[in-house]
Amino acid sequence: MLSIPWHRRMRPLVPFFLLPPLILASAFLFFSSSSPFSFPIIPFSPYSSSSSRFVPRVEDPPIIWSAPRAVEWRPCDWWRDSKALPSPPGKSNGFIRIDCYGGLNQMRRDLCDGIGIARLLNATMVLPKFEVAAYWNESSDFADVFDVDYFIERMKGFVEVVKELPEDIALREPFGVDCSKRKGQFDYVETVLPSLLKHRYISITPAMSQRRDRYSLQAKASFCRGCYEALRLSKVLEAKASNLLKAIPNPFVSLHLRFEPDMVAYSQCIYPALSPSSINAIELARGDRKPFTGEAARVWRNRGKCPLTPSETAFVLQALGFPTSTSIYLASGDGILEIEGFTSIYRNVYTKSSLLSGKDFDRMHGNTKAALDYYISINSDAYIATFFGNMDKMVVAMRALKGLYKTLILSRRAFANFTAEGLEGEELAKALREAHREDFVMGRGSALPDCFCEYKL
């Protein structure tokens, strides 16, 4: 089914070839520095010559969303109908607190796991503890971010959640069960239940290596319900986020662009064309993780392991048919390297700091900012991410739940492969367009496990 691309209703399309030559020239200069490395790093220069000038052609549907989808991810029926599920146990085995660490979306992921575990153990949950890593520099707690009463209400029939503990245990700290050191097949009932029964109040941090394969159906359903239908932002935060949403011109794309020094360092990729100050920032963030070199770097890059730079991201968006006048909300933290590579091409870029008053913004914590990005991204017309991290997984799932299908994870692998093959300009754009259209049509690139099922359309 073809629908009118949304951007058509917005503004006339500005063809790329009408862009001021200066921008084209600077884009070219940016990519044309010669590589001191032994393997060819893709002198990716879409604007390098007039013969390879990138001009969108009329017969190509100008925008990715007009491709008819064959498959889409939706929440599975088995967990949405609570009547079909066994009712919760009459008797609780004790109280459990889920302790969550890291950034907002990582904490949420751990909380989701913890909800499933609580049900698996027939435990009662107390409110989770959100403890933020030092670099976030903040103290926001679960109740600062999420709506507590809503959470309790929505978990009814799945897991009992209480605000207060019974008097006899309220004064002591929970017994901490360490899940992190146990690898491989981990059975929560076998390992954690004895502690729960003995101490009656325990705390755990679910560990990533322990997956959900041994959950009962009810535990899986509780996980899905808790993760996707029981969490909404606290009233204060939602009011703030909703004001921010109103300030962005509609329709707009929420773009989660990841190219911070720590992320690039962590990727172990090298980008010789970056500015000395960016390379310096990456080196400072590097720690033990040495970048790959030579053949290993080439293979790594072709496997899609290297984050897209802001300029590369701008190129892919153009290839997919987004006019450079598109309104774009940058759902990213501060500190993206070489962001000019994007903003020199896409001019209507909005950020939290550009839309919120300075004082308000300065006082805001990392988690609060992440919550705003999350809210904007699950309510935007379209969501595009250059990576598939914790935030992206959460946003993609929530959008699938709401039936917002204009969601795309850009393919780093396709970009690496095509540029490694020497494609550039319109040829590169065409190849990227086809690869992404295929992903979009087949619902690939943003597959959601566990609570979501693939539906043929």
Ligand SMILES: *[C@@H]1O[C@H](CO)[C@@H](O)[C@H](O)[C@H]1NC(C)=O
């Ligand atoms: C939890 O309750 C269900 C139903 O009452 C029961 O079948 C299951 O064995 C219980 N599990 C634990 C770990 O107590």
Ligand SMILES: *[C@@H]1O[C@H](CO)[C@@H](O)[C@H](O)[C@H]1NC(C)=O
């Ligand atoms: C942490 O926050 C406090 C106030 O909230 C501020 O004074 C301080 O400069 C911040 N530290 C860092 C490293 O950002």
Ligand SMILES: *[C@@H]1O[C@H](CO)[C@@H](O)[C@H](O)[C@H]1NC(C)=O
């Ligand atoms: C990229 O290259 C790798 C190996 O070099 C291959 O396995 C993969 O299928 C390629 N992907 C695309 C999108 O061409």
